[in-house]
Amino acid sequence: MNVARLNMCHGDREWHRAAIRAVRSLNEEKGFAVAVMMDTEGSEIHMGDLGGASSVKAEDGEVWTFSVRSFELPLPERTINVNYDGFAEDVRVGDELLVDGGMARFEVIEKIGPDVKCRCTDPGLLLPRANLTFWRDGSIVRERNAMLPTISSKDWLDIDFGIAEGVDFIAVSFVKSAEVIRHLKSYIAARSRGSDMAVIAKIESIDSLKNLEEIIRASDGAMVARGDMGAQVPLEQVPSIQQKIVQLCRQLNKPVIVASQLLESMIEYPTPTRAEVADVSEAVRQRADALMLSGESAMGRYPDKALSVLRSVSLRIEKWWREEKRHEALELRSVSSSFSDKISEEICNSAAKMANGLGVDAVFVFTKTGHMASLLSRCRPDCPVFAFTTSTSVRRRLNLQWGLIPFRLAFSDDMESNLNRTFSLLKARGMIQSGDLVIALSDMLQSIQVMNVP
Numbered sequence: 460m461n462v463a464r465l466n467m468c469h470g471d472r473e474w475h476r477a478a479i480r481a482v483r484s485l486n487e488e489k490g491f492a493v494a495v496m497m498d499t500e501g502s503e504i505h506m507g508d509l510g511g512a513s514s515v516k517a518e519d520g521e522v523w524t525f526s527v528r529s530f531e532l533p534l535p536e537r538t539i540n541v542n543y544d545g546f547a548e549d550v551r552v553g554d555e556l557l558v559d560g561g562m563a564r565f566e567v568i569e570k571i572g573p574d575v576k577c578r579c580t581d582p583g584l585l586l587p588r589a590n591l592t593f594w595r596d597g598s599i600v601r602e603r604n605a606m607l608p609t610i611s612s613k614d615w616l617d618i619d620f621g622i623a624e625g626v627d628f629i630a631v632s633f634v635k636s637a638e639v640i641r642h643l644k645s646y647i648a649a650r651s652r653g654s655d656m657a658v659i660a661k662i663e664s665i666d667s668l669k670n671l672e673e674i675i676r677a678s679d680g681a682m683v684a685r686g687d688m689g690a691q692v693p694l695e696q697v698p699s700i701q702q703k704i705v706q707l708c709r710q711l712n713k714p715v716i717v718a719s720q721l722l723e724s725m726i727e728y729p730t731p732t733r734a735e736v737a738d739v740s741e742a743v744r745q746r747a748d749a750l751m752l753s754g755e756s757a758m759g760r761y762p763d764k765a766l767s768v769l770r771s772v773s774l775r776i777e778k779w780w781r782e783e784k785r786h787e788a789l790e791l792r793s794v795s796s797s798f799s800d801k802i803s804e805e806i807c808n809s810a811a812k813m814a815n816g817l818g819v820d821a822v823f824v825f826t827k828t829g830h831m832a833s834l835l836s837r838c839r840p841d842c843p844v845f846a847f848t849t850s851t852s853v854r855r856r857l858n859l860q861w862g863l864i865p866f867r868l869a870f871s872d873d874m875e876s877n878l879n880r881t882f883s884l885l886k887a888r889g890m891i892q893s894g895d896l897v898i899a900l901s902d903m904l905q906s907i908q909v910m911n912v913p
């Protein structure tokens with residue numbers, strides 16, 4: 460794994476702190492650079508935690524009560540707590556209530572003060588803190604809840620906690636506009652002097668699709684959050700939206716994560732369905748930077764198996780892609796805002812082309828800020844890319860990007876000595892060998908060299 464995501468919808472602060480520290484100490488112990496991503500809860504409407512039950516079954520025709528009241532434990536039978544105060548006011552009799560985008564379905568039959576009585580029309584399993592949406596005349600209702608802030612007061616406290624713990628990424632749920640991303644970025648800059656936490660926009664609502672390009676430009680990356688997105692737009696639109704976001708992110712040089720239900724059946728079973736393998740392959744073929752598990756690793760029975768399936772399917776499809784020499788002809792537009800950036804960009808474009816044309820064994824990139832490594836990753840060259848940077852936090856963030864194998868190294872302006880050190884480092888790890896043909900790039904010298912490993 461490259462990144463550990465903490466979903467702030469679940470668990471308390473102590474639990475998350477322990478998870479962050481466990482990742483950090485494994486990094487120290489084993490020399491990994493696994494990054495930590497905090498994923499905000501956001502102000503979406505969801506159910507309570509079912510009074511400790513791991514799930515409850517709703518049967519066809521049963522009448523359940525959805526309420527904003529807080530109940531004493533144990534919860535009364537067939538009662539669900541809802542986190543959004545305006546719930547009873549916003550819904551109308553006749554509305555359809557979808558749990559987790561359709562895992563179960565109810566119809567609103569009566570409102571009694573804060574209690575909303577609903578009849579189950581599509582039976583299913585209700586999971587703790589499952590997402591709720593309500594629909595009227597075939598479209599999703601977003602009355603006052605559309606006015607809820609993207610970053611809630613609880614999210615701000617979580618973000619402060621994330622800054623204090625030094626997480627690498629903050630993923631913002633239900634982003635509606637670029638403004639909220641800019642706001643968070645300036646907050647982080649003011650709060651965490653010198654640190655460079657990256658902000659990822661989660662694309663999972665109709666509003667985020669309306670302002671897509673502006674949001675991605677303002678962010679340091681994006682996530683195709685298919686779980687909630689599939690509850691907001693008709694499911695058959697999700698694949699084309701995914702492709703569009705993945706391509707746009709690559710054009711804008713922002714890392715992109717494809718998330719949710721990639722291997723959903725592995726929550727219960729030790730092997731994936733064939734359809735899931737095809738879905739993973741499609742995301743790899745689209746050349747997304749990262750694939751993300753959720754329930755499979757958070758509470759599934761086979762978390763490590765799910766991860767190795769993700770890995771072996773990805774490696775296989777990439778190998779096939781290389782063997783067939785299928786370099787897709789995606790015309791990349793320039794992303795540089797200054798002339799010196801433009802030089803780096805041209806160097807990376809040429810280096811990737813040379814790497815494929817010459818069939819080199821690896822590209823080495825020496826980069827202080829990580830920018831040159833990201834420009835090279837954007838070209839998706841057909842060989843491993845070893846990225847060397849002077850800072851551990853840059854190294855961890857580069858771990859999210861396509862094809863990069865990042866290392867931390869205190870390097871100098873003397874390329875000869877940098878190269879010799881990295882050759883011995885990688886030879887010792889069996890990652891390269893004498894005679895390999897490599898290309899080396901540096902953002903300090905703005906150079907490009909081709910050579911054989913001595």
Ligand SMILES: Nc1ncnc2c1ncn2[C@@H]1O[C@H](COP(=O)(O)OP(=O)(O)OP(=O)(O)O)[C@@H](O)[C@H]1O
Pocket residue numbers: 466468469470498586587588632686687719753754755757758
């Ligand atoms: N820390 C945790 N402990 C126990 N169960 C968890 C934890 N995190 C997630 N889960 C469970 O994993 C499943 C997936 O979680 P959930 O649906 O909230 O995540 P998601 O769709 O990936 O993200 P989001 O909530 O940001 O939309 C759910 O059944 C949830 O209850």
Ligand SMILES: CC(=O)C(=O)O
Pocket residue numbers: 632661663683684685686687688718719753
């Ligand atoms: C990951 C996430 O938030 C989703 O798929 O909804």
Ligand SMILES: [K+]
Pocket residue numbers: 466467468498499500501632
């Ligand atoms: K979340």
Ligand SMILES: [Mg+2]
Pocket residue numbers: 632663684686687
């Ligand atoms: Mg979501």
